[in-house]
Amino acid sequence: MEAASENESSHPKIFIPEEWSDAAETIAYGSVAFPIAFVCGPKNSGKTTFSRHLLNVLLQRHKKVAYLDTDVGQTEFTPPGLLSLTVIDKITPDLAIPCLKTPARCFFFGDISSKRDPTTYLTYILALYDHYMQEYRMNNNTETNDCSGLPLVINTPGWVKGIGYELIVDMLKHMSPTHVVKIRISAESKNLPPGAFWLNEENADDVTIVEIGSARQDYLKRSVLVQKDARLLRDLRVMAYFRQCFPSDMTISTIKELARSLAAHPPYEISISSIKIKHIHCQVPENEAFYSLNASIVGLAVSSVSEQWPQCVGLGIVRGIDTLKGVLYVITPVPQQSLEDVDTLLQGFIQIPTALLQVQGCISPYMSANVLSTN
Secondary structure, rough: OOOHHHHHHHHHOOOOOOHHHHHHHHHHHOOOOOOEEEEOHHHHHHHHHHHHHHHHHHHHOOEEEEEEEOOOOOOOOOOEEEEEEEEEOOOHHHHHHHHOOOOOOEEEEOOHHHHHHHHHHHHHHHHHHHHHHHHOOOOOOOOOOHHHHOOOOEEEOOOOOHHHHHHHHHHHHHHHOOOOEEEOOOOHHHHOOOOOOOOOHHHHHOEEEEEOOHHHOOOOOOOOOOEEEEHHHHHHHHHHHHHHOOOOOOOOOOOOHHHHHHHHHEEEEEEHHEEEEOOOOOOOHHOOOHHHHHOOOOEEEOOOOOOOOHHHHHHEEEEEEOOOOEEEEOOOOOOOOOOOOOOEEEOOOOOEEEEHOOOOOOOOHHHHOOOOEEO
8 A cells, every 4th residue: 555655645746645645545445345436626626636546545455446537628537528437457656647548438528518518418427327337336247256346436527616516416416425525625615515415414324424625725835736727738638649549659759740640640431421420519500510520529439229328439530521422531549440330420629739730731631631541
């Protein structure tokens, strides 16, 4: 247990307070064998950093831990705009550097905030939680011991007032976590209410409330995480995602090199007649549906008879459209085997980072329809 804490604390940008360490130990080594920990609190209180730390502590006791990411703007293991359930099996030694992982299940929400469509947002989250309960909580198959009970960490966004508060209450009522970690900041009016605010008094004993302070209250001495511009972080996450189109040992050290590599990368050819196109959060005239996709990021989704909503397998850049041939050209790191099942393209408001498009000579290839294709 001490080794992980030392690695985390040794990073100059990271400080795990003793109060946080005690909270994580209480959850991981308490009386609940497979805890479900719901981490909540206002913006910039350190929810993500605590969730990462808790994940590491749980992995010292369990081979695998599930992670439900409900923050579409500052995602943990996926590009922004996605809601996901990911199964983690390795400790992350550096809490300052999140990494991309392939989710066990994922939905394309298509925006960086739930404000535009809170109903769909909540529906996706509850569906992910139900999937966790079905696949990793209620599976009693003795041949898959890891799936008979995985702990779950649920990270939440910092919108805790108005509709944001109502969403948190709805999530808590549906999920019934064993532990609720509430991180509080010094501005008391911005915090969530004390106690089990989502429950009736007679049911309050069913959950353990863990209230801890934000480490940023001690920011003059030490800081949990150096704050960066949220938009920059999202752009960096999108670029890191599409960097996966290339071998890890390929030298791509600058944004300019990434832009040029993507511009030269042979795209996949997708028949327009074989897919459905769905515009999320907005309506597009039918005669402009295909053209609106050009030079945009789309969710690559698979429809299923058993699912009400298409599951997302990844993102793609629509590099060109040839209406005469009836094909779209898409750049994506998603393996071809997974792409063969894709039958729906979802367009929201996740944009190509401006830094990629501003590189001289690299904007036009995204707009061009005269590109090579792979079959």
